[in-house]
Amino acid sequence: MNSEADKGSHAFVEVAIHKMEKQDKRIEQIEALIHKQLEAGAEIKQLTSAMESLDEHLHNEPISEDRISALTMKMDMLINKLATAPANKVLHHHHVPGIIWGVILLAIILCMVCAGWLYTYRKLDDFIANDTRYRALRLDTALQPLQQYLDLVDSVYATNSSMRDEVIKKEQEYQDNFYRLQKALRLRGEAGKLEKEAGKK
Numbered sequence: 001m002n003s004e005a006d007k008g009s010h011a012f013v014e015v016a017i018h019k020m021e022k023q024d025k026r027i028e029q030i031e032a033l034i035h036k037q038l039e040a041g042a043e044i045k046q047l048t049s050a051m052e053s054l055d056e057h058l059h060n061e062p063i064s065e066d067r068i069s070a071l072t073m074k075m076d077m078l079i080n081k082l083a084t085a086p087a088n089k090v091l092h093h094h095h096v097p098g099i100i101w102g103v104i105l106l107a108i109i110l111c112m113v114c115a116g117w118l119y120t121y122r123k124l125d126d127f128i129a130n131d132t133r134y135r136a137l138r139l140d141t142a143l144q145p146l147q148q149y150l151d152l153v154d155s156v157y158a159t160n161s162s163m164r165d166e167v168i169k170k171e172q173e174y175q176d177n178f179y180r181l182q183k184a185l186r187l188r189g190e191a192g193k194l195e196k197e198a199g200k201k
Contacts (some may be wrong), residue, residue, distance in 0.1 A: 137146060157163050 134150070137143065137150065140146075160166075
């Protein structure tokens, strides 16, 4: 019988301890809430004091109507801008990377350099060919009058710096005269054909 009473008192003690622990937890929660409310109360007091100081400041320095109307206009513009969604414009940019432009530029420069080399090589070939012909004429001893003429031309070239320009101009005149002669012959042939056709009619 004693053991049953011990068991009952033991169960009672456990239940009491359990309830006390729950009460302790609730008390801790209530204390935390009270602490938060006190902190919030301090913030509310700060906010209230800030509002009062702002109110005093507004009463001391009144805002002009011009500034209020300007602020209203700006707010209206802002509201209109916010109300209208910006138009999305899709722009397609097809751009070539810079390295490709660099390669193209280098290729063009290389082509120009190679063309210059080729032109110089051909010009050098012409000079070598002309020099060889000139030397061949000088070596032929049977052409004494020609050699004397070449000596004369050499001396004129040495003293006259504009001889090249004069020779080029003379060559151009000969070429122009040749083309004029060709054109005159062609026109004479056409005139003869027209005369024959007119005689037949």
